[in-house]
Amino acid sequence: xxxxxxxxxxxxxxxxxxxxxxxxxxxxxxxxxxxxxxxxxxxxxxxxxxxxxxxxxxxxxxxxxxxxxxxxxxxxxxxxxxxxxxxxxxxxxxxxxxxxxxxxxxxxxxxxxxxxxxxxxxxxxxxxxxxxxxxxxxxxxxxxxxxxxxxxxxxxxxxxxxxxxxxxxxxxxxxxxxxxxxxxxxxxxxxxxxxxxxxxxxxxxxxxxxxxxxxxxxxx
Numbered sequence: 110x111x112x113x114x115x116x117x118x119x120x121x122x123x124x125x126x127x128x129x130x131x132x133x134x135x136x137x138x139x140x141x142x143x144x145x146x147x148x149x150x151x152x153x154x155x156x157x158x159x160x161x162x163x164x165x166x167x168x169x170x171x172x173x174x175x176x177x178x179x180x181x182x183x184x185x186x187x188x189x190x191x192x193x194x195x196x197x198x199x200x201x202x203x204x205x206x207x208x209x210x211x212x213x214x215x216x217x218x219x220x221x222x223x224x225x226x227x228x229x230x231x232x233x234x235x236x237x238x239x240x241x242x243x244x245x246x247x248x249x250x251x252x253x254x255x256x257x258x259x260x261x262x263x264x265x266x267x268x269x270x271x272x273x274x275x276x277x278x279x280x281x282x283x284x285x286x287x288x289x290x291x292x293x294x295x296x297x298x299x300x301x302x303x304x305x306x307x308x309x310x311x312x313x314x315x316x317x318x319x320x321x322x323x324x325x326x327x328x329x
Contacts, residue, residue: 272288283310
């Protein structure tokens with residue numbers, strides 16, 4: 110275990126600050142054959158959530174596996190502490206995978222976080238795998254206007270550092286906020302996310318996990 114989950118918000122914030130120093134920023138592996146996408150959704154029952162992980166071959170992006178885990182969550186919603194709410198469920202889902210992925214794409218932030226430890230970075234430390242944050246909204250930082258065409262991007266700056274990019278993954282569709290989680294860095298993260306976006310705004314592994322979560326939520 111990396112740490113206990115039974116922490117107050119103040120203790121969790123202090124832990125984030127300590128763990129941030131353990132995050133390694135470096136290019137993603139040159140040999141990537143399996144990419145995972147992870148997402149979490151919440152049914153109407155407020156004490157339960159659904160975590161899903163989908164894997165795809167890379168670079169061919171052929172669907173390989175989908176696993177889900179539904180269970181109780183015990184951490185309240187606190188801005189900036191989403192990982193404490195979702196990672197225990199995601200770890201249960203990852204344990205059900207038949208094959209370990211080379212890289213994990215997360216529906217959340219990586220280092221583009223007030224304490225440089227978003228969900229992707231935190232999960233990467235737990236899994237000891239390269240992770241990339243791929244969020245639909247901005248949490249921190251500033252950036253210039255992103256061009257309208259697919260592939261165009263601008264740097265996301267926070268406290269004087271480049272913590273990610275704002276990437277247009279589909280022409281004239283809202284961009285994504287991409288930031289390295291763990292064992293990744295900005296440029297290789299951007300390239301991987303763009304290559305995993307075929308027809309839609311979201312990368313295929315995250316999109317498949319998201320659809321699975323939504324189906325489970327509707328059926329709950």
